[in-house]
Amino acid sequence: MVEYGSLVVTGDGRGAAPAPPTDPRVVQAIRDFGLEGRTLYLPHMPYGGTYLLAAAIRSIGFDCWPTTHSDERTLELGGKVTSGEECYPQKITVGDFLRMLDDVGRDNVAFLMPEANGPCRFGQYRHLIRRTLDDLGYTDVPVLTITSNDGYSSIGQYSQDLIRTAWRAVVAHDALMKMLLRTRPYELEPGAADQAYLDALRDTGKALSLRDVSHKERLAATVRAMTAARDRFRAVPTRFERSRPLIGVVGEIFCRLNQFANADLIRLVEEQGGECWLADIAEWVWYVDDEHGRRLAEEGRKASRENLIRVIKSKVQRRDEHALLGPFHDEFVGYEEAPSVRELLDLSFPYLPYDGALGEMVLSTGTAIYLHGKGADGIIDVSPFTCMNGIVTEAIYPAVSRDLDGMPIRTFYFDGTQSDMERDIGIFLELARTYQRRKKPVRRFPAAFAVAGAV
């Protein structure tokens, strides 16, 4: 496991705290949330994504950082307060929060746990964490949430500003992660791509956390940081090979993104000769938006004010996305995401109709099919043990694979007790290589794969 510790300046996971807020509304909000003198910590999804999201939250004046990196104490502490019926992500998040309480002190921490409505257990996590902390006597430690259920009003009157900056953080991180995964398997100096990623996170985080500037100014600063990030990745010495199998990584959002939860699966695939395409976070944001629109249409409220706001918000998000991804146009040839989440939903429809099935299972299936069309040689579905998303998709993948000329698709379950991942991934990559030799879709490559030194 690579530690991204070089980004932090103190042992408690924080960088420089934002200057004390001067806006009386922010001062009041910090008081209302009980955050005076506390740092707000977020779980990793993944570390870099949370690093940028925390930077976005610092832009409104809250001192916010990712938790420090999970370790064996995470599972030990999480295991003491869970019964085994909870999902693995719950064990990790509560374990990490308890670790931060031990390491940083109850008077210095607060936690932010996202929440969502839906058919799975995720909606219960925050309540469980609150109850656990209360049972342990930490009644004074705040646990905040952000949820789409209330239009994010739970984070106060800055919600609209914050949502826009947070969206930019999501888009920026998706792009940086894509660059990392596109570059690292081919680097000639071990660690060079990771370093480029870290430097990019630091600069992009600085831009996103800018205070007292307009959205336009913050966007311009972030685009400059992203352009510099692209150039950093371009400067990594590489030897690209077109023969590496491309493996799509889909599945439950926390487990596929959290490096500790999935035992650093992507790095193992790379070490064994593969390249990964990780399903990004933006697809989930677009999915929530699409579901919202579909619900309003079903209720006969297509012409409502709520739907109008939703449409305008989507247009603004698309504009920001376009600006942030502009510098990467040439890098992402062959790595284009689906033009809309609706395309993914339509692809999965014959197996899991989106008007009946909900959540990540639909997205994972649609993305697997989409990536087949982009020339992927295999799909890994990452799932916490006992997660219904993984159970459902595992049941339908044989039919999906059959319809895709036998492209290998395998579900990897995680509960912290993986035995021989190297062996399992090695076998999967052999299947992917066999499929690669006979697959029909033709993969496109960026120009970098054709420059001198590339095979």
Ligand code: SF4
């Ligand atoms: S998606 Fe699966 S692992 Fe994640 S919260 Fe829901 S049931 Fe649990």
